[in-house]
Amino acid sequence: MTSKITNRIALTVIVLCALVMTATLAALLGYILYHGLSAISLSFLTKDSSSFQAGGGIKNQLWNSFYILFATMLFTVPLGLCGGIYLSEYAKPNKLTQFIRSCVEVLASLPSIVVGMFGLLIFVNYFGWQYSILSGALALTVFNLPVIVRVTEDALQSVPRELREGGLALGVTQWHTIKTIVVPAAFPGILTGIILSAGRVFGESAALLFTAGLSTPNLDFSNWNPMSMTSPLNPFRSAETLSVHIWQVNTAGITPDIQTIANGSSAVLVLCVLGFNLFARMVGKFIDRKLTGKA
Amino acid sequence: MNQVYVKQNVEESHQNMKKASPVLEVKDLNIYYGEHHAVKHITMPIEEKSITALIGPSGCGKSTFLRTINRMNDLIHGARSEGEILYGGINLLTPKVDVVQLRKEIGMVFQRPNPFPKSIYENLVLSLKFSGIRDKKKLKDIAEDCLRKAALWDEVKDRLDKSALSLSGGQQQRLCIARALALKPKVLLLDEPSSALDPISSSKIEELLLKLKEEYTIIIVTHNMQQAARIADKTAFFYQGELIEYGNTDQMFTHPAEKRTEDYISGRFG
Ligand SMILES: Nc1ncnc2c1ncn2[C@@H]1O[C@H](COP(=O)(O)OP(=O)(O)O)[C@@H](O)[C@H]1O
Ligand SMILES: [Mg+2]
Numbered sequence: 001m002t003s004k005i006t007n008r009i010a011l012t013v014i015v016l017c018a019l020v021m022t023a024t025l026a027a028l029l030g031y032i033l034y035h036g037l038s039a040i041s042l043s044f045l046t047k048d049s050s051s052f053q054a055g056g057g058i059k060n061q062l063w064n065s066f067y068i069l070f071a072t073m074l075f076t077v078p079l080g081l082c083g084g085i086y087l088s089e090y091a092k093p094n095k096l097t098q099f100i101r102s103c104v105e106v107l108a109s110l111p112s113i114v115v116g117m118f119g120l121l122i123f124v125n126y127f128g129w130q131y132s133i134l135s136g137a138l139a140l141t142v143f144n145l146p147v148i149v150r151v152t153e154d155a156l157q158s159v160p161r162e163l164r165e166g167g168l169a170l171g172v173t174q175w176h177t178i179k180t181i182v183v184p185a186a187f188p189g190i191l192t193g194i195i196l197s198a199g200r201v202f203g204e205s206a207a208l209l210f211t212a213g214l215s216t217p218n219l220d221f222s223n224w225n226p227m228s229m230t231s232p233l234n235p236f237r238s239a240e241t242l243s244v245h246i247w248q249v250n251t252a253g254i255t256p257d258i259q260t261i262a263n264g265s266s267a268v269l270v271l272c273v274l275g276f277n278l279f280a281r282m283v284g285k286f287i288d289r290k291l292t293g294k295a
Numbered sequence: 296m297n298q299v300y301v302k303q304n305v306e307e308s309h310q311n312m313k314k315a316s317p318v319l320e321v322k323d324l325n326i327y328y329g330e331h332h333a334v335k336h337i338t339m340p341i342e343e344k345s346i347t348a349l350i351g352p353s354g355c356g357k358s359t360f361l362r363t364i365n366r367m368n369d370l371i372h373g374a375r376s377e378g379e380i381l382y383g384g385i386n387l388l389t390p391k392v393d394v395v396q397l398r399k400e401i402g403m404v405f406q407r408p409n410p411f412p413k414s415i416y417e418n419l420v421l422s423l424k425f426s427g428i429r430d431k432k433k434l435k436d437i438a439e440d441c442l443r444k445a446a447l448w449d450e451v452k453d454r455l456d457k458s459a460l461s462l463s464g465g466q467q468q469r470l471c472i473a474r475a476l477a478l479k480p481k482v483l484l485l486d487e488p489s490s491a492l493d494p495i496s497s498s499k500i501e502e503l504l505l506k507l508k509e510e511y512t513i514i515i516v517t518h519n520m521q522q523a524a525r526i527a528d529k530t531a532f533f534y535q536g537e538l539i540e541y542g543n544t545d546q547m548f549t550h551p552a553e554k555r556t557e558d559y560i561s562g563r564f565g
Pocket of ligand 1 (some may be wrong): 371
């Protein structure tokens with residue numbers, strides 16, 4: 001066989017694989033959106049869900065999803081940034097560092113249902129926070145933290161060493177160099193990673209089943225006192241998120257329009273995640289252009 | 296004047312000054328990377344307000360030597376040094392020296408231009424801000440002054456808020472020199488500053504260095520013999536970690552004392 005033919009075959013196989021992948025994705029998205037978009041309406045997005053009658057909405061679930069996402073990011077971003085900075089900039093290349101890095105990797109690859117069980121044991125039962133926003137967000141923190149650490153470390157590692165030396169050679173301390181030169185240079189990468197991980201958190205369900213719960217109390221959207229039980233801000237109330245809702249409706253729903261609700265919710269979920277991804281790209285590009293002066 | 300000094304040494308340093316003697320005195324300096332003996336028994340004085348060129352084939356220890364002067368080699372895992380580098384009577388290699396302060400007095404410019412991915416202005420004032428200067432007017436003045444000294448002002452004065460990465464390679468390197476001048480260092484170390492640049496940018500840098508030596512002590516590593524001949528007052532020839540010959544540039548390029556120097560200069564190896 002000549003090398004030319006080998007080349008042809010390799011190329012064909014690769015193109016085929018790419019086609020299969022794209023087609024699968026397109027089919028999936030098309031299916032979800034085709035069935036779901038028609039279910040989405042203003043009233044669907046702004047009405048409470050109903051347990052028996054048709055015509056329920058997803059207002060609370062949508063709110064819960066964003067609330068838990070926000071709380072999770074509030075915990076993971078500062079912690080993850082610090083961890084990533086430590087591993088990339090300060091940790092000496094020794095056994096302990098290697099061990100920490102392995103831990104991060106193992107943590108990142110834990111099945112989310114296991115993280116959920118862990119959350120049930122620790123946050124829900126041991127600390128007694130019940131099924132709540134707080135328990136859910138902490139479980140998702142366990143789930144998301146290693147990702148942020150990795151993303152941060154990778155982004156920092158891709159900053160050229162010359163920049164660090166440039167800072168230190170100017171009589172600037174290491175911390176100040178990291179703070180004002182290295183982290184800003186890595187910022188587009190870090191931010192993109194954070195936004196992409198937000199998509200993962202937003203769509204997560206297994207880790208929330210036993211931590212944030214399967215129901216939401218009646219919420220009064222005019223009550224913003226976070227200590228009140230009917231307040232949407234209360235972090236100690238149980239909260240069913242959008243993805244949990246999809247699971248719930250599909251397995252235990254008894255309303256006549258389960259199909260419509262599941263389809264609509266899925267479409268909203270997918271659109272949100274898609275939105276995060278596009279947003280990540282745009283922000284990354286924008287900052288990159290600003291930094292390199294091509295704007 | 297100089298916080299690297301410990302107090303009781305101020306007098307001593309004044310005496311050193313009076314003799315108009317070397318700002319830096321290297322005495323029996325040895326540098327190792329783990330077991331590898333990279334720089335061997337270097338002894339050389341470095342004159343104030345002059346240009347000293349370090350030449351020699353690649354791998355002979357020029358960068359290692361240069362990076363030891365401002366303790367940048369501390370950053371390399373496994374690197375250590377023995378001997379003395381006296382700066383105003385203080386051995387820079389002792390642990391009690393404040394390296395942050397030291398690097399403010401002994402600035403450095405690298406082979407590849409390394410502007411920070413920030414605006415031109417931010418590049419210049421970053422170290423000043425770190426040193427606690429907050430006054431906007433003062434920052435602006437120093438930035439302008441540095442850019443003028445680095446012969447870059449006319450080219451960038453209308454775009455100080457543009458990214459430094461939008462400059463050409465030669466401009467970036469001059470920005471790095473300007474940046475190093477901001478803290479008014481006494482000594483400027485340059486490691487092959489024009490080797491990554493085109494000939495025109497390179498000659499601009501040479502002109503600039505000739506002007507700067509009126510105020511600063513300059514040590515430059517270069518692999519370009521003509522460059523050394525054009526700008527350096529003194530030249531040091533390194534070979535396999537040793538200082539083979541050190542003297543006035545004219546002397547060395549016309550009548551080298553050592554056979555190896557002659558061979559290297561005439562391009563027979565390296
Ligand atoms: N980071 C390092 N780790 C180990 N050895 C090094 C390192 N940097 C340089 N060396 C060794 O030290 C010697 C001198 O290198 P260097 O100072 O870079 O030479 P030059 O700048 O003259 O080309 C070389 O033999 C090189 O292999
Ligand atoms: Mg070198």
